[in-house]
Amino acid sequence: MKLKLNINNRYYNANIDADESLLDVLRHLGFKSVKKGCDTGTCGVCSVLIDGEPILSCQFLAARAEGHKITTVEGLGEKADEIIDVIINEGADQCGYCGPALVLTTYAMKQELKNPTVEKINHYLAGNLCRCSGYEGQLRGIKKYMGVE
Amino acid sequence: MRFEKYIRPQNFEEALQILKSDQNSVILGGTTFLRLSDRKYSTGIDLSDLGLDFIKEVNDQIEIGAYTSLRKIETDPIINKNFGNLLPKSIENLIGIQFRNNATIGGAIFGRLGFTEIITALLVLDCELEFEENGKVDFNEFISNWNIKRDILKKIIIKKKQGKSSYKMMRNSSADFPILSVAVSNFDTIKIAVGTRPSIAKLSEKASQLINSDNNKINEAVNLITDEFKFGDDLRAGKEYRKNIAPILVKRALQEVLI
Numbered sequence: 321m322k323l324k325l326n327i328n329n330r331y332y333n334a335n336i337d338a339d340e341s342l343l344d345v346l347r348h349l350g351f352k353s354v355k356k357g358c359d360t361g362t363c364g365v366c367s368v369l370i371d372g373e374p375i376l377s378c379q380f381l382a383a384r385a386e387g388h389k390i391t392t393v394e395g396l397g398e399k400a401d402e403i404i405d406v407i408i409n410e411g412a413d414q415c416g417y418c419g420p421a422l423v424l425t426t427y428a429m430k431q432e433l434k435n436p437t438v439e440k441i442n443h444y445l446a447g448n449l450c451r452c453s454g455y456e457g458q459l460r461g462i463k464k465y466m467g468v469e
Numbered sequence: 470m471r472f473e474k475y476i477r478p479q480n481f482e483e484a485l486q487i488l489k490s491d492q493n494s495v496i497l498g499g500t501t502f503l504r505l506s507d508r509k510y511s512t513g514i515d516l517s518d519l520g521l522d523f524i525k526e527v528n529d530q531i532e533i534g535a536y537t538s539l540r541k542i543e544t545d546p547i548i549n550k551n552f553g554n555l556l557p558k559s560i561e562n563l564i565g566i567q568f569r570n571n572a573t574i575g576g577a578i579f580g581r582l583g584f585t586e587i588i589t590a591l592l593v594l595d596c597e598l599e600f601e602e603n604g605k606v607d608f609n610e611f612i613s614n615w616n617i618k619r620d621i622l623k624k625i626i627i628k629k630k631q632g633k634s635s636y637k638m639m640r641n642s643s644a645d646f647p648i649l650s651v652a653v654s655n656f657d658t659i660k661i662a663v664g665t666r667p668s669i670a671k672l673s674e675k676a677s678q679l680i681n682s683d684n685n686k687i688n689e690a691v692n693l694i695t696d697e698f699k700f701g702d703d704l705r706a707g708k709e710y711r712k713n714i715a716p717i718l719v720k721r722a723l724q725e726v727l728i
Contacts, residue, residue, distance in 0.1 A: 338474050338475035338513060339472045339475070339513065341503055359504050360504045360505055361501055361504065361505070361568055362564065364565055364567055367567050370570075373570050374567045374570060375570045376567045376568055376571055378503070379501050379502075379503045380503075381475070381497070381500050383515070384500070425566070425567070443561070444566055446565045446643060446644045447564055447566055447567045447568055
């Protein structure tokens with residue numbers, strides 16, 4: 321089936337299978353920042369934003385995404401750099417595989433949480449697994465970005 | 470899950486007609502099973518355009534559309550000010566925020582999966598389901614009998630009531646599925662539900678009857694729990710372990726609602 325997807329404020333035409341995941345379609349279209357990890361809705365590395373909300377693209381139908389605004393980390397531009405910088409400054413970029421999803425989820429968290437705390441940040445990011453298990457460094461950087469002591 | 474055709478109907482009549490005429494079609498919820506199941510269907514029916522994503526107060530009840538995400542329920546102010554946060558507590562530890570933004574309450578209920586914590590919580594509320602063809606059905610009846618298989622779940626209707634409630638669970642790690650879940654409410658009467666045993670949640674009869682007859686008989690009521698429910702093994706916990714922790718969680722929940 322044919323559909324038109326709004327990705328990072330640009331329209332892309334795609335010819336997809338009815339049951340194809342948004343993850344596979346995004347990667348076919350060249351958005352390689354969207355990683356394929358567990359592919360079963362557990363690890364969070366395939367996270368993208370749909371209308372500003374983080375979702376798992378491995379379990380989101382590409383067909384359902386038509387008519388919505390999809391944002392990958394490429395679409396955040398300088399807003400992504402701000403988050404990447406605080407993580408790098410703590411030496412927490414590590415292998416980088418979980419990075420794009422972590423940046424997107426952190427960006428969504430900043431828009432959503434009015435009074436962030438360490439507990440709320442940990443809860444919000446519980447679905448973003450890091451295979452290097454470097455959570456402490458990431459959290460130090462993200463706390464600074466969120467303005468939490 | 471696999472399907473050859475994807476259809477997004479524009480009204481309930483069209484959706485029901487497709488569902489009834491093609492026995493191998495399936496209504497798509499949050500599609501969280503997209504890569505967890507290898508079952509093949511002919512047609513996936515997406516109800517996204519039918520306005521089923523809502524939470525609203527209507528007189529003395531709260532209505533939740535079947536396509537409302539678990540995350541929306543977790544954060545909604547109407548839900549949070551009612552039932553002592555029972556519903557948000559039964560959702561907030563499920564995988565991660567991204568997962569809960571995908572998963573819908575309709576999918577969680579219609580799937581009748583054993584690990585679905587929100588079913589445990591809804592059982593202790595005064596709750597009905599509204600279907601397109603079958604109309605209103607008692608929630609407990611649907612969960613116990615699963616007598617409706619080819620219909621469209623439109624909304625969940627919960628009666629607002631004054632009182633206390635408590636949700637307890639145990640899990641191996643914070644974002645995993647639970648190994649046991651317990652919900653207790655004390656509105657008109659005390660209701661106790663035990664879920665993730667690992668089979669689907671169920672209401673207690675004997676323990677509830679005893680505690681309603683005498684609120685001081687917490688220990689006696691708790692002692693009935695292990696005989697009243699069947700517990701089993703899965704990869705997260707063994708039958709004996711579940712059997713041992715169930716009375717403890719029920720006792721803690723009862724103490725909270727009876728203070």
